[in-house]
Amino acid sequence: MHAYLSVLESRNEMLGEYVVKCLHTYGICVIDNFLGETKGLSILSEVKALHNTDKMTSGELVNRSHGSNAQRIRDDLITWVDGREPGCSNIQFLISSMDAVILKCTRKLKKCTINGRTKAMVACYPGPSTGYLRHVDNPNKDGRAITCIYYLNKDWDSKVDGGTLHIYPENESRIASIEPTFDRLLFFWSDRRNPHEVMPTAKTRYAITVWYYD
Numbered sequence: 001m002h003a004y005l006s007v008l009e010s011r012n013e014m015l016g017e018y019v020v021k022c023l024h025t026y027g028i029c030v031i032d033n034f035l036g037e038t039k040g041l042s043i044l045s046e047v048k049a050l051h052n053t054d055k056m057t058s059g060e061l062v063n064r065s066h067g068s069n070a071q072r073i074r075d076d077l078i079t080w081v082d083g084r085e086p087g088c089s090n091i092q093f094l095i096s097s098m099d100a101v102i103l104k105c106t107r108k109l110k111k112c113t114i115n116g117r118t119k120a121m122v123a124c125y126p127g128p129s130t131g132y133l134r135h136v137d138n139p140n141k142d143g144r145a146i147t148c149i150y151y152l153n154k155d156w157d158s159k160v161d162g163g164t165l166h167i168y169p170e171n172e173s174r175i176a177s178i179e180p181t182f183d184r185l186l187f188f189w190s191d192r193r194n195p196h197e198v199m200p201t202a203k204t205r206y207a208i209t210v211w212y213y214d
Ligand SMILES: O=C(O)CNC(=O)c1n[nH]c2ccccc2c1=O
Pocket: 059, 076, 078, 123, 132, 137, 149, 164, 165, 180, 196, 197, 198, 207
């Protein structure tokens, strides 16, 4: 067991270094194959159970119609879990794994000392879905510093299925297009540096988000 823990420790150390470098350079960081197929599938089955037992409610039905360019109505479904709920032990493992990586980053991130986080927000964009309009997660300094999203979508092809996350880093001409593929972990600054939007989806799209406070 000791050998396993020290391997895990050094992996988190390495991942933490990578996250710090990416956030400082791009404000965005993607880690693929974060937990592996087996653990990823067990998390997915817990999320599907939450969805199929109607534990998820609509994010908010907003139709900000501005005259002619009526805005898309948001149709995401969400539920908040801290991981101790029955049937969420694998989601709890995910949250602890996210925490373990963030813990390795926090002393190395400039001007950002992580001191807490939200519960995990399990989100489902039902297929088809209109996605989520361009927005900033934390436009007005509510304390959220880093957005951390774990994607659960097997065999996802955005050319067919849509659902790409587009991030428009401020002062950048380039757009980051991130496919919500299975076992992918994404970090990005939650503030105005990273306006982003979820493109319309053709099939059901699952993600779990945690916001870290500084
Ligand atoms: O799923 C993604 O790739 C990105 N997702 C988002 O940016 C996002 N941001 N803020 C939210 C607030 C409430 C409910 C859902 C969300 C949400 O999916």
